Amino acid sequence: MRIHDALISASRFAASRWQAARLEGREEEKRLWPQVNEYRAFIGETGQVYLFEDYLRGIPPTPRPHASLAFDVSKDATSYKVMRLLLKAFDEAPEPEQKQSVIVLINLVNFIADTEQLAAVEDYINNRLDYAPLAIAHFTTRDEAEAWLKGLAEPPSPARILIGDEYYLAWSSREENVRGIYRDYIIEPYIEELAARGIPPSTPAFETRAEAEGWLKNHPASPFDFVSIAGEHYLAVHHKRLMRHTLHPVASALTEWAETKRAAERERAQGAAEETEEGGE
Known part of the structure; x- marks a missing residue:
């Protein structure tokens, strides 16, 4: 399964679990499941989808996923609660497809922890409404932006950038080996x-x-x-x-x-x- 499809499936699973928590009155789960999707949104908006795909490829298969040791260092209470929720969801998921979605979400949170981005993702979540739409880079001209995109070994997948005063979307497809920039x-x-x-x-x-x-x-x-x-x-x-x-x-x-x-x-x-x-x- 392509990484973008895997993330979409994982997002749908998280939405279904949030809906179940809401209907059954499980208040903490109702609060935490939307945060799971915010982690996914952070990876998407910062153009790290393919970096996450590479991270997944380096994880050896295990009967049960586990939390990264980075959580012991970070002491991030919210992310730790999210991880506990996901591990519980893995144990409770009845279908292999559902378990696979949970594995993606667990490793997504592990990726953020292992790349020391827990503080950044918390800032993104807590201040999202107070910030302008996220752009990861600024260029004076389109030629500069295209040269930057062409020279990246791992281009964003996708992410917004600024050229002058305007937003653009810099994107790439690893599967088709193409990349480009268009007005956003x-x-x-x-x-x-x-x-x-x-x-x-x-x-x-x-x-x-x-x-x-x-x-x-x-x-x-x-x-x-x-x-x-x-x-x-x-x-x-x-x-x-x-x-x-x-x-x-x-x-x-x-x-x-x-x-x-x-x-x-x-x-x-x-x-x-x-x-x-x-x-x-």
């Missing part, structure tokens, strides 16, 4: 929602971008704030992990986002029409 409209829905609430009339105003960037260094957005540059409104987005801000012109971003949504709707309508025609043949 992840910040535009935020701009749309925040602008709909109303841009404050007293936004900080600057004559140049350099002035705005200098001010933001000492007054970081948390994680979004509107500023005005030469009379035009921008959404300043603070990328805490990259220690920088991006600036998104509100008017043009909303126009581009509206055009993107219309194009997606046309594609959906065309696809539905083609399915209807095929069904009538």
Whole structure:
């Protein structure tokens, strides 16, 4: 099974166990199962899926999976509770397919512990709503980004990056031996929602971008704030992990986002029409 398919199956298993815990009133399990999926999301958004696949290949088969010795060092209480929950789920799983999903989840948590990322994943989970959408790297030009992606021995699978002020998705397929970069409209829905609430009339105003960037260094957005540059409104987005801000012109971003949504709707309508025609043949 491909690693992405294995993670999807494991995620579905975790969702089914959360649903069972919710219906049966098992409060701690109801709280911990969503955290299991947050670990999976962390690995996905940081582009470590293939690194995790390599980690799995190095684990010898055993009758029963076990917790990494790294937990004895980290003393991370929440992750330890998650591991106990997963080991219990393995023992209780009646079907081999379910046990395999639990093995993937156990080793996912072990991978995070063994690569000393328990603190990072806790930060990701606890502050996810306070951070901008995660980007793992920033480049000034697309040529720089493509050179970086081409030169990586283990490219992300996938992960978001920033090129200038725009989000892109850097991706690779180990199975097909291809990689690429395409535009990712992840910040535009935020701009749309925040602008709909109303841009404050007293936004900080600057004559140049350099002035705005200098001010933001000492007054970081948390994680979004509107500023005005030469009379035009921008959404300043603070990328805490990259220690920088991006600036998104509100008017043009909303126009581009509206055009993107219309194009997606046309594609959906065309696809539905083609399915209807095929069904009538």
